[in-house]
Amino acid sequence: MRDHRLDPQPGELIDRSETVSFTWNGRRLEGLEGDTIASALAANGVRVLSRSFKLHRRRGLLTATYHDPNAMVQVGDEPNVRAAHLNVSEGMEVSAQNVWPALSFDVKAANQLVSRLLPPGFYYKTFMAPRRLWPWYQRVLGRFVAGGVVNPEHQGGEYDHRFAHPDVLVAGSGPTGMAASLAAAEAGASVILVEEEPALGGHIRFGDDSDLGALADLRAAIEGQPLIEVMTDAVVAGRYDHNWVSVVQRDMAHVEERLVLARVKTLVVAAGTLERPYVFRGNDLPGVMLSTAVRRLINLYAVKPGDRAVVLTANQSGDAAITDLERAGVEIAAVLDARTGETVVEATGRKGVKTVVDSNGRRIDADLLVTAIGWTTPTALLNMAGDRPVYHSGAARFLPSSLPTNVLAAGGMVGDGTTDQLVEHGTAVGHEAAVRAEAVKATWRGGAPEATPRDIKGLDVEDHPELYRSTTHGFVDFSEDVTSEDLFSAAAEGYDSMELAKRYTTAGMGPVQGKVEAVNALAVHGEAVGTSLLETSTTTWRPPYAPIRLGTLAGQYHDPVRYSPIHPWHESHNARPLIAGQWIRPDHYGDPQAEVGAVRSSVGIIDVSPLGKIDLRGADVPRLLEFVYVNKWSKLEIGKVRYGMMCAEDGVIMDDGVTGRLSPDRYMMSTTSGGAGVVWNWLDDWLQTSFPEWDVKMTAVSDGYASINVAGPNSRELVSRLTDIDLDPHQFGYMEVRTGTVARIADCFLWRIGFTGELSYEIHVPANHGLEVWESLLEEGQDLEVRPFGVEAQRIMRLEKGHFIVGQDTDGLTQGFGFGIDWAIKMDKPDFSGKPELAWQKQRGDYPRLVAVQTDDPSIVPPEASQIIDREAGIVGRITSSRMSPTLDRSVCLAQVAHNRAAAGEKLDIRLPNGTTVPATVMEHLAHFDPEGTRLRV
């Protein structure tokens, strides 16, 4: 079935030697290599591509471009494929979407009969009340949603990002864009030339012989210009601040799509113009096409678009379409010249155009109606650069008004001209773009720009009749099925602003996003409200210009993952991984309860390398510590460590840890693993912006040391076998720090602390020796039955001991007092971060308290975040940590409770997620186990 394919055309894109077979709604069809889905279907005589969104009317090709509103099809798993853009390929399964049960017979087409009952705002008016019926409404409406079918089993492809730094980026490769690229490159600029379609050339691809000659010359020149990178089948999706430009590349070999993020010094927008449809009764029938659509079909794909045509023309494109149609053997039934006032009143037909009624009342039989009534300037990128385009009534289109110096508009965006004039204009703009790019780079180098921006002489603007709507009503928005009548009725209902009418009628809100319909909507709505909205409004197009897949935005996953130097050992010993921020840590090695038992009875070791470590040196370190911690530091002796808590300026606890004094001028601060970066930045902030005169040298050494906590009653025995440091408790007491060797590794420091509640030494060794020391500890401790333990065992033990974790037991509103360390907050210090808020908190007294809680039934472990409730007062607290304690053989909790419910012995009711309530009691101490701390001080 090839009766619609023409003899070879000079500019055709198809390869007649390569047949491609594909299916359309299950039917096998043949196209040619180079055909789009739409051109292959047209060559097979298929005119109806879809059913419309609301009224389910038959629709065919209108613009024959990416932005053709009703040429969206399902291709395999992928819905909403642009049929006039994507090339057909061997074996492709294409089907019409939005039809049920079939394209030719669609039940929902009955909507047409009741279209009077589907006025604008129909959904808002009809499905409002009663509210209880909303789930039912939702189900019904769900069946009427337009679009294709998403396969939930679909396996996503690979997507990529790339960063680019061109001097000049040219959007659009018509004669203007190609000439601008060449001129910029000749001036020494690096250029990226982006074209939405698969080949360079823009509208001259379907021009006459001299256009095709010019095209060949320009293409050859671009090919020979190494400074120009060409991206075809790519679209400039957005322009953002400081000329950050995103380009979606669609024709990639190894990825589905690629997002190019380009820092452009000068952006040249040479996007040409888009042809606009005309509004009249029947303007959506298959067979009503724009002049550029038929010229594309004939010249690029050698497809005969119909047999007998009526042409409504107001410009050269319409006139050229007549020439092309005649050459293609299409009978011209009538030419209506809009420049002389002739127009179309109506097109009728059931499955497509059969009869056209003109303004003289003639009824003309035709299966094709071609309109050429004007142009829309695609000002999207200019809008994104802050421009407010202004309507030019002489040209019947919007033109740019003012642009920043790093954005230049060229070609059809600013005026009209022959191909030669466009090339000349593009050349001037391209050269200026290169000059301005050089000026931007000079500023970046810290110098003054060498040249001031020069104005480029614009193109002349040709007169064009203002044609938007005929004397009848027709479709304005083909994606959303909004007619001119709908816009009139919205105006009659009081929606006199286009912004409101747009939202009410949904005109311009479909997949085409205004490219086809925005200006018509503005004109028609203006007509309805009786003022020219074109004169008083502007068109605002927001990014992205064309759809981008979510995968393209996401790109590859590049977030860093951090491993401790001991990680290979954990991996080979079946550690269950725990994702803690960027870190992968051992959660446990199979049995966390047994790991607790080993530590409590003998000795265990845990890899705590992710702890933040900050080396502080200089005479003013104590002043810094006094300021950032709530407690006192001025008298910290050499060899001592102290626990410290940090509060932000709003008094909220932000981090905690211990800091030790290694030598007269050297301190080592530790932070929580998650807070390492935050605290480092925060200290820098204070030091640089508030206390620049202080003598403090700060170095973040978290990655420089591997850290191992050796915990348990036998930890002293184990560590003593490996270190030259005297561990005698009289020489190295609780909360002290020593430096020395461990397993013959020099430059280690050890501090004696007790997060787990046991005698423990935290060993910090130069990171590259971490694994070695870890293995030595296990080797030397064999007879002590030393056992590695993970984060889970540590969490259980610290909970048994009643030590809170910042971010687990505290939250974004938790201020310093009430967490068992009120004694440490020294309000007599002259100044420290958060001091005023802490003073007021203490005064108020009504803040929540952290308490240890035990359920009366020891076997119940209330899940973390369980609420503590009171029949009268409502929620009076919540469980912040809970575990089964292997040491006590019962459940243990920490909880934040209201101040008046925090006394020891207070009875609480904990609401479990299943709705039942369990009784519990507030304990006397935060520590469930060893509250006197005797195990730490041995």
Add this chain to the structure above:
Amino acid sequence: MLVIICPNCGPRNDNEFSFGGEVIPRPSVDTDPATWRRYLYMRTNTSGWQSERWFHVSGCRRFLNIERHNVTNEIRMVTDVGGNNDA
């Protein structure tokens, strides 16, 4: 994405920096709650030129004073808070 010309590192994308907002002087810690909370929570939110602080966290790790027009995002001055203002 803005380009910030760091006086230490040259032109860099803004995602190398963290935004510190409007520069607000810290009141004395002996002040009243209203003044302190203005410092914590209230911002002038000028429409126009604003003095603000940025931290070149993925670069030189210096805090910078920047004058930025928060409508057009034009940047007219970038200096290191420590006074290294070569650029």
